[in-house]
Structure formats: C-alpha cells, structure tokens
Amino acid sequence: MGTLSFTATVSVDGYAADADGDFQWSAPNEEVFDFHVERMGAVSTEVLGRRTYQLMRYWEAEPEGEEWGDAEKEFARRWLALDLVVASSTLGESDLGEGSVTLTPHLDLEGLERIVDDAAGEVEIFGPTTAAEAIRAGLVRDFRFFIVPKTVGGGLRALPDDCRLALDLVEQRTFENGVVLLHYRGR
Numbered sequence: 008m009g010t011l012s013f014t015a016t017v018s019v020d021g022y023a024a025d026a027d028g029d030f031q032w033s034a035p036n037e038e039v040f041d042f043h044v045e046r047m048g049a050v051s052t053e054v055l056g057r058r059t060y061q062l063m064r065y066w067e068a069e070p071e072g073e074e075w076g077d078a079e080k081e082f083a084r085r086w087l088a089l090d091l092v093v094a095s096s097t098l099g100e101s102d103l104g105e106g107s108v109t110l111t112p113h114l115d116l117e118g119l120e121r122i123v124d125d126a127a128g129e130v131e132i133f134g135p136t137t138a139a140e141a142i143r144a145g146l147v148r149d150f151r152f153f154i155v156p157k158t159v160g161g162g163l164r165a166l167p168d169d170c171r172l173a174l175d176l177v178e179q180r181t182f183e184n185g186v187v188l189l190h191y192r193g194r
Contacts, residue, residue: 009051009126011119012149013138016186017165018157023135025159033155036184037078044078046151047085051128054119056137057095063133067104092122094137116144139167148193150174156185 015023016033024030035043055063066083069075075083087106094114103110111118119141123130132138132147141147150172152165166172178190 014151015165016153018159020158022162023165025162052090052126052130054092055133059134060093150191154187
C-alpha cells in the first residue's frame with residue numbers, strides 16, 4: 008500500500024504559475040534539481056493531468072542538439088520507470104508515450120484511493136488542478152513545497168482556496184539559491 012503526496016514549486020505568495028500561466032520563474036538550479044532526482048527514488052506512481060503529462064513527455068528522449076547531464080539522464084530514467092496515471096478526457100491511447108501509462112477519462116476519489124492502495128511506494132499527484140479534490144478530501148498525506156523567493160501577484164494557486172489543513176512540519180531545507188523546501192505531513 009502506498010501513500011499519497013503533493014509536491015509543488017511555488018512563489019512566496021502561493022502560486023504555482025503566474026497569471027499568464029508561466030512557471031519558468033520556478034526552474035530549479037542544479038542543487039534543487041539534484042534533490043528532486045534523489046526524492047524520485049521513493050516515488051512509484053505519478054498521477055497527473057493532460058497538460059502536465061504533455062509537458063513531462065520532454066523526459067522521454069534527449070532533445071536533438073542538446074546533451075543532458077548526468078542528473079537529467081538519471082531523472083529521465085527514473086521518470087520512465089514510474090507508473091503514470093494520466094487524467095484526461097481528451098487524450099487517446101495513441102497520444103501516450105513510452106513507459107507504463109494508464110489513461111483515465113475522469114479521476115475520482117475512489118479511483119485515486121485504489122491507485123494508492125495498489126502502489127508499491129509513494130504516489131505523487133502532480134499539479135494543483137489535478138490534486139485539488141484529493142487535497143480537499145484529506146487524502147494527501149505529504150505536502151512538499153519548494154518556495155521560490157519571488158512573488159508573482161496572481162495566477163494558479165498551489166492549494167485550492169477552500170481547503171483547510173492541519174499539518175506538521177517534518178522537514179525543512181534552505182538551498183543556496185534561496186529556495187526553501189517545507190515538507191509537511193497531514194494530521
């Protein structure tokens with residue numbers, strides 16, 4: 008049986024993307040990226056929506072004319088080894104890439120609980136929109152926020168406006184670039 012986690016890189020004012028949908032301001036430096044590669048070792052399953060899945064397909068093959076470093080190659084290897092569950096009513100089987108990918112037209116809480124129960128390790132739900140219902144329902148056990156020292160003034164909030172959570176801090180770390188990891192566990 009697995010556990011459900013939510014990881015987000017956010018601005019100080021709580022946004023995962025700005026009002027234009029841009030999140031390039033949150034790109035990790037080498038130290039933060041290395042930390043992400045390491046933490047991926049505990050993740051067995053990734054649940055994500057269509058847009059995030061399409062974005063993450065970048066990791067299926069090294070882009071032409073670009074050479075990945077060791078950390079990027081390791082992240083790609085770990086990403087391709089995950090079981091991916093893609094919640095989308097618009098993608099078809101022919102739109103799916105490499106690896107173990109399951110397509111579900113609608114991700115409901117009961118289905119998500121089955122995914123977590125069947126998982127061998129940590130199940131990470133990726134993206135604020137995809138995670139919102141699970142967060143509201145109290146299904147997420149671990150929250151990891153990578154706080155970027157920047158405000159963006161509006162956009163896509165990392166957490167739904169109407170959720171109330173009681174959390175305990177279980178880990179914190181400050182990276183050289185000023186990014187702070189806050190790892191909370193739900194009560």
